[in-house]
Amino acid sequence: MRVGVLTGGGDCPGLNAVIRAIVRKGVQEYGYEFTGFRDGWHGPLEGDTVPLDIPAVRGILPRGGTILGSSRTNPLKAENGVRRVKDNLAKYEVDALIAIGGEDTLGVATALSDEYGVPCVGVPKTIDNDLAATDYTFGFDTAVNIATEAIDRLHTTAESHMRVLVVEVMGRHAGWIALHSGLAGGANAILIPEQRFDLDQVCAWVESRFKIRYAPIVVVAEGAMPKDGDMVLKDQTLDSFGHVRLSGVGEWLAKEIERRTGKEARTTVLGHVQRGGTPSAFDRWLATRFGLHAIDAVRDQDWGKMVALRGTEIVRVPLRDATTQLKTVDPRLYTEAGVFFG
Amino acid sequence: MRVGVLTGGGDCPGLNAVIRAIVRKGVQEYGYEFTGFRDGWHGPLEGDTVPLDIPAVRGILPRGGTILGSSRTNPLKAENGVRRVKDNLAKYEVDALIAIGGEDTLGVATALSDEYGVPCVGVPKTIDNDLAATDYTFGFDTAVNIATEAIDRLHTTAESHMRVLVVEVMGRHAGWIALHSGLAGGANAILIPEQRFDLDQVCAWVESRFKIRYAPIVVVAEGAMPKDGDMVLKDQTLDSFGHVRLSGVGEWLAKEIERRTGKEARTTVLGHVQRGGTPSAFDRWLATRFGLHAIDAVRDQDWGKMVALRGTEIVRVPLRDATTQLKTVDPRLYTEAGVFFG
Amino acid sequence: MRVGVLTGGGDCPGLNAVIRAIVRKGVQEYGYEFTGFRDGWHGPLEGDTVPLDIPAVRGILPRGGTILGSSRTNPLKAENGVRRVKDNLAKYEVDALIAIGGEDTLGVATALSDEYGVPCVGVPKTIDNDLAATDYTFGFDTAVNIATEAIDRLHTTAESHMRVLVVEVMGRHAGWIALHSGLAGGANAILIPEQRFDLDQVCAWVESRFKIRYAPIVVVAEGAMPKDGDMVLKDQTLDSFGHVRLSGVGEWLAKEIERRTGKEARTTVLGHVQRGGTPSAFDRWLATRFGLHAIDAVRDQDWGKMVALRGTEIVRVPLRDATTQLKTVDPRLYTEAGVFFG
Amino acid sequence: MRVGVLTGGGDCPGLNAVIRAIVRKGVQEYGYEFTGFRDGWHGPLEGDTVPLDIPAVRGILPRGGTILGSSRTNPLKAENGVRRVKDNLAKYEVDALIAIGGEDTLGVATALSDEYGVPCVGVPKTIDNDLAATDYTFGFDTAVNIATEAIDRLHTTAESHMRVLVVEVMGRHAGWIALHSGLAGGANAILIPEQRFDLDQVCAWVESRFKIRYAPIVVVAEGAMPKDGDMVLKDQTLDSFGHVRLSGVGEWLAKEIERRTGKEARTTVLGHVQRGGTPSAFDRWLATRFGLHAIDAVRDQDWGKMVALRGTEIVRVPLRDATTQLKTVDPRLYTEAGVFFG
Incomplete structure (x- = not known):
């Protein structure tokens, strides 16, 4: 099994921790190989890859940013985008894709997975913490x-x-x-x-x-x-x-x-x-666990799913649900905070 | 209504944030008055108090430790302990007690509340995060x-x-x-x-x-x-x-x-x-919310309860349940972490 | 002996450490009393004072800002400014003044000391580190x-x-x-x-x-x-x-x-x-030493002087020299840094 | 010109910043090549080297420790130690050596330089700040x-x-x-x-x-x-x-x-x-400047010298003087601090 990994959208402390966890568990426990796609969906669209193995993820846990680079490229809006992505996955013999990103990046994964049969698993990333399906996203803390x-x-x-x-x-x-x-x-x-x-x-x-x-x-x-x-x-x-x-x-x-x-x-x-910059301990922990559970979802061939935090548990939710609903601040929480105003 | 507040056991970043939130909301929204008991259960046992009002809690949010002091005094083991506590509550015209502490401190609150009719509300505190009833305790982060x-x-x-x-x-x-x-x-x-x-x-x-x-x-x-x-x-x-x-x-x-x-x-x-030292942002947030919800429990006269975190919600649980069960590390979590060993 | 203290200009981490050192040494070793003037030269000009003793300086070492407040008030530009300052010093029985500030604040101290016979000692403060007479100023680090x-x-x-x-x-x-x-x-x-x-x-x-x-x-x-x-x-x-x-x-x-x-x-x-915010260890050390040496200058009645850092020594320099020369970046230093450009 | 670089003794935040500055300036301004010796004097003694060029020093400025490794090996105490060092310098065509270390490491450099004609330049390193010839050493801050x-x-x-x-x-x-x-x-x-x-x-x-x-x-x-x-x-x-x-x-x-x-x-x-861990800004600055001036000393063929901080200037002092005198705390400084005791 060869798994592709990409990171899309704005950078966020914890991205590297996700990548490291995916690769460490994938290689050591499941014997998978990996291909890194560069700069989000630009990578599969253009066939732009980087080697991704255990030496490549050494020492990246405490580092901000993403070793894979990022962009806002949307293959659904590119000419023959879906075909080019599928061709490149075939060319690099990539059997499954883990997309780490926010609303936009995961929206593409949803479409590719649900409509075009590309085996995708998602990891949510938004520094704003505004994704409905998960209690918290890494980077926010x-x-x-x-x-x-x-x-x-x-x-x-x-x-x-x-x-x-x-x-x-x-x-x-x-x-x-x-x-x-x-x-x-x-x-x-x-x-x-x-x-x-x-x-x-x-x-x-x-x-x-x-x-x-x-x-x-x-x-x-x-x-x-x-x-x-x-x-x-x-x-x-x-x-x-x-x-x-x-x-x-x-x-x-x-x-x-x-x-x-x-x-x-x-x-x-x-x-x-x-x-x-360097992620907080909480974000390293959450990102690491997201990575470990994302590669488990790949092993289970549980396509079209996203990992999410519920309480202290990591669960899987349908990508489709996850990316369509913004999590805004509950008015009760805002009112609760109001006691400190003035 | 006059509410007593005490902090017991080992100190923990966030204790002052709890105290501040209790007093701010209690005074501003409910018009309560407060009495600070010094050094945990030593305070009600010996009648050792400090003034506790809005000026007293100014500027304490980012500070570690506890302005009320702490100790491991257990009134249940002191001669006529329960009577002396009740007499002192009467003497200082304290109608309800908020105890902030761990297993031992809240164990006393449980007994006083359930067996001796002292109106108590608990706020959990353990830096080790080992209390079963709550996802996290402040100080741990x-x-x-x-x-x-x-x-x-x-x-x-x-x-x-x-x-x-x-x-x-x-x-x-x-x-x-x-x-x-x-x-x-x-x-x-x-x-x-x-x-x-x-x-x-x-x-x-x-x-x-x-x-x-x-x-x-x-x-x-x-x-x-x-x-x-x-x-x-x-x-x-x-x-x-x-x-x-x-x-x-x-x-x-x-x-x-x-x-x-x-x-x-x-x-x-x-x-x-x-x-x-100064609490992390997460601990200040959690401690503040625990304080706000503890004073709400007092207002609701919901005695014998403890505030707890479940996901992103603050809930109330019976003190009795909360203090009798240690939350240890789930073997699955430990196994999950093992991929990084060696 | 009663000593007045004021802080002027932009705030700077370390101001409180200076004040604390002045008061601790002044009270404990020399038996002086202190008057705090509020908001820089506004204090002596308007007779606006705050109590300044050992309890007042407790716990302020790690805190940013200044407990005395600050402003850019210039008594030399105020009507009868010098007279009002002298009258207020007399009214509060202040025998000497320690002014902590930058070019403007110390410029006033220079004039008062050299031209109007007000016994002044200066402590330099500029976060920009641009005062010629001292190797470093606190706050800069x-x-x-x-x-x-x-x-x-x-x-x-x-x-x-x-x-x-x-x-x-x-x-x-x-x-x-x-x-x-x-x-x-x-x-x-x-x-x-x-x-x-x-x-x-x-x-x-x-x-x-x-x-x-x-x-x-x-x-x-x-x-x-x-x-x-x-x-x-x-x-x-x-x-x-x-x-x-x-x-x-x-x-x-x-x-x-x-x-x-x-x-x-x-x-x-x-x-x-x-x-x-909280000063770095270096700034706390430098500010503390500036304070200790400023009160020594008062004891020595060494008026019109400013404390300064030379290497690892604290020295005294004439206020007049200190406040008239900007310390800009040596072109050699800038050239030296150029190896890392590009 | 080929320059060897080694780091000896206990690790210290700033070592990598020194190495980076030496290599950046040496390559870019003087066209030198470099050989990294591994683990202090063990490197030249055993002929254990690592490549040292601009890509090798990328990204190391904020990192603690030393990319060259360290040890307490003393070639003067090894059998035929001096001869083996000289043979290895000849073998690797190293024309000059920069030794970064404390009393012991620089003591070897002194002997090699003064007694055996090995062209050495020293950079002082002691986290304890106890070297007489320099106002401060990096790592201390x-x-x-x-x-x-x-x-x-x-x-x-x-x-x-x-x-x-x-x-x-x-x-x-x-x-x-x-x-x-x-x-x-x-x-x-x-x-x-x-x-x-x-x-x-x-x-x-x-x-x-x-x-x-x-x-x-x-x-x-x-x-x-x-x-x-x-x-x-x-x-x-x-x-x-x-x-x-x-x-x-x-x-x-x-x-x-x-x-x-x-x-x-x-x-x-x-x-x-x-x-x-990561060095403070002061230590990065000092270490960087030490590195820049050490390579300048090599260019000047000013052997047997050590770079040192005096006030805000970097100067050169004889290695011999630098390594023979411990800088202890001046009793006056200790007395000065005593005002805060109790």
Whole structure:
């Protein structure tokens, strides 16, 4: 048996841990051989491969990024894409494919598996933690730790200068990173894409903090938006999914808070540092277990499935279900967090 | 309503986050007042209290330890212990008690609640993660992160000198910290209390690592024990629970490995650094949510219950069930990890 | 003897360590009393004070920011500023003043000491490390560590996506943070305010990196500027010192690199996270020693002096000399670093 | 020109950064070729080499340990050692040798250079920072950061349980790590090899801390010793230098403090975690600069010299002077730190 492996979409701490676990168990326990496809679906589409064996995965557990490279290439949108993928799998004698990626990457795996008979197994990856079928995805815990450490640091600057500090974290469609890091970092307001925020309310929280001689931290997900009327339309852009979004909600928010409350406000946009570097212990553990269970699914020829975390167990779910539903922040959780606002 | 709060047993990152969440929600949403009892059950037993209000919990979220202090005092073993506790609760007009602690501390809460009618709610705390009723306890993730970072560091020393490095981590009765940090740190052997280890097998793993010109890391839980015959009896001591245990299994193991394989071996005992200092983001989040749900249980007068994590939900379970069952490492999980040994 | 203490300018990890050392040694060894002035020179100007004794400095060693608060208030520019300061010192019976701050804060101390006979001692503080009289200032090492850790993280994202990552770090007039973190982080180009950069050269470095299948990291100080002609004038603004500077050189650079090389480029602006949070061990050590030596200077009535680091020794230098000369990056050092570019 | 490079003695964060800088500058600017000798002086003695070129040093900057391996082999003590080294240098056509190491490794380089005409340049390495000729050695800052972080963590455990925590850090002959991490971590006593400690004094410090309801941290260098009479002789051993030393001064101290003060005391021995893993930004910077200047010394044929840090400058000093004098903690520095004891 020869198994192909690819990683697609944005990079995420833990990808290498998944790859290592797949290869270690596949070679040692099942005697499989592996082919690495380079840069996501670009690899099978163009026949771009790298050797993938035990020496290739040595020492990669603690490293961020992916040794296989990544891209957003979609073979379903390429001319004769499915045929070229199938031809290349045949050419490299690849009997099964493990695709590690998010909504887009796994969407392709779903189609190839369900509609075109390509034997695929999926491993979910989204740093935003917004996939419905799994309790957590790897990379998320690392991102939350990095954002929390940044918020810890910003508190002292806020206090020393009695300024508002706005921290923009990742999260276009779901506010998980904002919610978790905001709670862990002791933020005085958390703004998420799931609930349009009321600028007057935000300013009220800010001012109540100053009244007790403390300085507020506002954590805002990049996809958060104010209620109608608060936003100047020309600041809006369309993102790659065609949704309207603010360009730089953090900057905009700091300016508005400053204008309305008269308090100095500053923004920090954490950006790419949230998704790079060595994974947290939790993410290494989760990614490793995902890898071990993905290769078990291959052994079981359980095609069209994705591994997922439920409680402390790794389970398999249909790829089709997994990739069609966004997991957004439950309003009850957001309300629960509200006790710390202001 | 006046609510008493105490923390018992070994300290654990996240205790302060629980206390803060209880007080913030209790005061702001329910209008409760609070009394802090000092040093676990010593507080209600001796009437030793500290003020506990919103200013008292400011800034404590990121801090390790507990502002209330801790001890292993057991009022059930003290003369007239139950009576003295009840008298002190009456004296301080405390209507309900939230006990944050492990097996022992919550065992007292169970007895007081079930047998003596003291209105108690429990919050589980064990850095070893060995409580059956909850998926995770706070503090565990921090400990695993610290141990993993230490293992990361030790790899480079092992490689540079081609030595065996034995890392002894916490875990008297359960090997969760060893298993998680060993997997996350890429250890070449993980030894846990749940399964007596075979020294010949450990030495075989060690030697197979040297054969490919790499140096091995062995992670051993403090409560791990070799199979019969491997251990010199005079090295054994009885722990406080009356169980036989090795004093310093890490040191012993390094000496034995050195003697049998002829390779230099060194031990690092991580000790107390694993349980101190600022909690990880996950532990702050979990501890905060435990606190919020504990005060909700008080509001619901749901006595004799403990908050627990199930998947991503906080639930309530009977204190009695929670404190009587140790959660040990599932043999399947340990077998799963074995692919990385050697 | 009663000694006043104030902290001015931007906050910086280590300020609290200085304050603590001053108070501990002043009280314990010399029997002094202390008055804390709030928010830099605002404190003596307006008579705004806080108690400053041993309990007040407990536990502050590892904390970022300043318990005294800070501001950029300049009493020399306030109406009757000098008189009001002198009146308040008399009112609070303050016999000597220790000013902890940068060019501006210490400039005031110099004038008060040299021209108006106010007994002042200075402690240098600049996160940018750009004060000529001292080898290092506290806060700088922390900032460099934070920036280096961010660069470490960004490498994996750059490699996974074969993108250029531009990291904008602090440094308006001097490139010390860029130089040190760029070297420590293995950057492929480092751009500093002391030397206008050649965009063609930067693009050449970027492209040479891609040629060997690696992705480049470009570290740019916020005050770095391209050579004439490379910059669109309307992007320029005047900073508070009246100098022309780019607003957002990092963003601008990424766009230009993308336009010229056709490679995807992204920017991360580290911003305030570089100056907040717990100080590194080096900064705690340096700040503590600065504090101990500052109170010794008070005891010696050695007014108009500033403590400074020379090698491993703390020395005293005239405040006047210290605050008039910017320490910029030596061209030889920059050339030395050039071996790693490209 | 072909240059040999070796690393000897205990591993130390920054070794790889030195190697990388030597090779990058040597190849790119001077057109040199390199031979890596494996495991310190074992390499030239036995003719054990590894390829050393630009691809070999890629990605090693942030990694601890040494890609060349290390050992304590001393060719001066081997039969025909000098001749074998010279023969192997001739065999591999190595024209010059850069030795990176401590007292022992550089002592060999001194003899080879001064007495046997082997063209050698030295780079100092000692994690203990105890070499007289240089202000700092790389690795030291990393060790101090790790020890300080551990002390930070232990504070919260000490406070929560009102226990004495003894932290044993590295430093056989010099107390630099103890002094710096103790000061940076806010220890209540620091014990160093340079000054025999008085156990009564230590207990007095411990008790004064409890009197104000705080718990003490005692930092002790592994080579620290009590005054005569305090120590049971059978606990003593001879170290490899023939000096009497305590085996486990930390454990011994905790027991004695417990016995004398009646307070619970615990020990943490940091051990090898202090010397492994990724170097701090300062150490990467210093190590990189040492490497750049070492290859410059080779180009200048300035044999028998060692690079060293003086203030912020890298200078060259005679190897002979550098390796014969231990840099111990100046008593004035130790006295200065004493203000924080108790």
